[in-house]
Amino acid sequence: MRICDLITSPDPAIRNQSLESWTRNASAAALLTACSELDAFRRTCPNLYERVRALFFLYAIHRFHLPEKLAFTGHSNARGLIPFGGYEQLLHRRFAEAIESFLAVQAKEGPSDGISSALASAYYRLAMQTLADQVRRSVRTVRG
Template identity: 60%
Template sequence: MASRLVPLITSADPGVRNRALDDLCAPLDTPALLAECAELESFRRTSPSLYERVRALFFLYAIHRFHLPRRPDLSRRGMVPFRGYTHLLQRRFEEAIDTFLGVQAEQGPSDALSSALAAAYHRLGFQTLADQVRRSVRSVRGNQWMFRMGHPADHPLRLRPELLQRPSPSAPYPVLRERTPVRMDLTHSAWSDIFFLGMDYPEGAKVLNVSIDLGVHGRDAFPRPPIEANLRVIDEPVLRLVSVDLGASADISDLGEVFDFARDYLGLLKAAVIAAGIVPPGIEGSGQNLADLLARVVGPGRGLEIVSTVNDIPKGSRLAVSTNLLAALISVC
């Protein structure tokens, strides 16, 4: 049976490619919809195109999340296999999907299995995109050392000597400061410049942005960059991360905690430390000591304090605060 949904991904005809998934799924009965899922599953495993694989994954997510659960003949009783759930928690999404599909083939489809499959397909779609970004970063020759380094003794970075000079042993070290504007989108187009969306509709992936400083009329003498990142050396072998606007701080002495983004509200600062190469991604899971790594970069017995501040910008401002804050943090690191 020829698939009705795969041509939405592969067709060069806009009249076919731009049809809504809902319109094609609605007239199909449950067996036909499950057959389409099988076709999409086979297609996404064999297609050489990143775009086609990701779009197929999100089609599968949408069908299992929104379309199949509405069907009255889909069993409301069912169990999610523990093995598949474990794979899901461990971000082994391909293995989770194989497990869920195997149980579905043995016991029949159910609302519970569709819910589990939807979660796995959704996360695998974003993981596939993230893997592509990771491969792109690794392909740049100047970045490759970060993914190959597994021991502090191999770390090539050293702090600039100016940041280690102070007038007396009791005085603080100099502060390196980066101030960054925010971005205003004059033609927002719903983030259509994101590369995946741009691949689907390049004509719409045209945006016009400007960098702006901010100030409050009547209060501030002049506008100033609202994002600030600071770095300095401290006399403790820890990585001290502080977000002033979020009221969060941590003294990190364990290397594994740097890669634990869900532990606190400091994930953006941790990402900057990793992206800048202070704690290279290749050392994750190596069992090495963070103090030894910091000693290599800033000297024995020393650490780094990194502080971020976003001045008076509410959440949801649509000024790309997180993006520019990450850029400022990477710059200062």
């Protein structure tokens, strides 16, 4: 089963599974592949609920599941430095740009706790910003 099935499946038995049940037996490589799939999905998905759920899945994988798997398998990049430019983008609330910066470092140097932590923060903040933007749009369309 693909991770996006947890978001898009019409079957409630699949859609309502916890992320932890899906990640429990997944390897670090499988989690990284799932993250790539979720990131591509969230970029193209027109459905707000599914897009935000994908962002929160990405946050949870990078924050809670991937670092544990990387430490266990020894695949983590020992340096784990995050790019200063990405950090600045995060501080200036340019979350999509920060994600691009962090993903570029991960692709070049391999996964690490530091990059996963930075990605988790950026995905979480992008999800919250996406929800806040939707609320603003909704409020502006209501007369009163």
